[in-house]
Amino acid sequence: MSIATPDHSQSSNKRTLAWLVGMGLFMLGLSFAAVPLYDIFCRVTGYGGTTQVSDGNVRGVIAREMGVRFDATIDRGMPLQVEPARIETNPIGTVSTVVYRATNLSDEPLQTTASFNVTPDSAGVYFNKIECFCFTEQTIPPGGTVEMPVTYFVDPDLDENSELRTIREITLSYTFHDS
Known part of the structure; x- marks a missing residue:
């Protein structure tokens, strides 16, 4: 011891x-x-509806159509009004550009960023954005309105995912934050 x-x-x-x-x-x-x-x-x-970033669609277009609905929410107390783009239905693989319109309701410049997600979550890996206002901070002049384009496509590989065979619509949601 x-x-x-x-x-x-x-x-x-x-x-x-x-x-x-x-x-x-x-x-x-x-x-x-x-x-x-x-x-x-x-x-x-693509977990949690995170979309992919792409330079373009190299896989082509397939016959199956997919609707894409656009949504916008704004942080509480932020003097901003956002008009999302209208729903689109296109053959999967079609490259499309839609426009969100944001209006600054205050008398001071407003800087905003947008976070995004896709529902259903499992479709996020197939939703590709080529151009998006969410990649940069947006400055909106007092009382001004800006157009914010989103260029996207749905990857044709989605059609091979048996879990998504019955999906006919994807929702792209943005939440606008004061930066």
Whole structure:
């Protein structure tokens, strides 16, 4: 049986403290990495209705039609009115451009950004945006109205997903935030 000397227990305490501080720093690092890693995961998988970014449709157009409904919500208290684009129904793979209109209801310039998602969530991986106002911050002059285009297509690979065979409409939703 050995008896711990004061030097031995002090050394053990220092190792334990170093290990705990190291774990704390590791956990802090993970918390900062979580948001970008989650964003990458969502973009790759389409999880949570995250859409894809594309340069264009290289797969062509198929006969099956898909309706796309456009929606807009605005953060509470934000002096903004948004008119979403009208519903469109096109053959899957058709590249289309729609326009949202946003009006600043205040007497000061308004800067806004928009976050987006697609429902049903599983269709997000097939919804491709070529151009979108959501990629940049929008500045709307006092009392002014701006047109914000979205160029998109639905990937024909959607037709091969048996879970989405009965889907006839996708909703693209934007939430406008004060920036």
